[in-house]
Amino acid sequence: MPELPEVEITRRGIAPHVEGKTVTRVVVRDRRLRWPVPRGLDERLSGLTLLRVIRRGKYLLLDFGTGWLILHLGMSGSLRVTDPGSDPKPHEHFDLVFGTIALRLRDPRRFGAVLWTSGDVAAHPLIARLGIEPLSPEFSGTWLHANTRRRRAEIKPLLMNAAIVAGVGNVYANESLFRAGISPRTPAARLSRARCDKLAHAVAETLNAAIDAGGSSLRDFVHSNGASGWFQQQHFVYDRAGKPCRVCGTTIGLMRLGQRSTFWCRACQR
């Protein structure tokens, strides 16, 4: 499940291969993603040079000067750099071809997105509503404390709300709360200033550790499945229901919070 770290690893994996390159062709094999892939991308993009690839939350934003291609990997999407002549495998719905190489999107569950916007990408409705970047210097205990005072929601669903914090999904919300020693059920407004500090640090640490873990596999984005660096990290709590806590041995619990599986150690997290 691509969350912020996986998307950032993807960005780092593909950027050196495609930045500065000019689009020669766009191939759409299946338009049926979360929203239909727009028609006319081939005509619109051919001849344009990709200036840079940036990330906002879980979105990849490809700057073409006159406009931006917005990519989202949904929960099963991956991007790789490949030979445009190679036979597409199942679920490889979209190619962005730069002469002798291509960016190829695979997305079995089709929760992902490929969209185009002209002008300022930050003004696009999907991007404009995103909350703070958790790896930005602005994201701190001070920010978290100030922005949760009137929140009745429990901290875990709040952390996963992209309109508040962009890019933290279920895996890293669970892991961050474990690292911070905070119960996922704590009402956000009840978190002390000190605990907000702890949590902001834990979120950044957790995300950075995951990025570092995936960084060793960057070359896999070329002629590979583009996803091999993802699940190598050891989780403290995620998907470990019924197993002993790696820190204290207490059995890891499982509950539903905001329709999502929530894993936690009742001894380590209060």
Added chain:
DNA sequence: CACCACTCCTGCCCGC
């Protein structure tokens, strides 16, 4: 406005 449930989709796992 804040929050919540619902929804999209398919691979995978479990039980029979």
Added chain:
DNA sequence: TGCGGGCAGGAGTGGT
């Protein structure tokens, strides 16, 4: 062994 059912999840949408 094969099949059906349930589950997983990002995040937009619409209801309360």
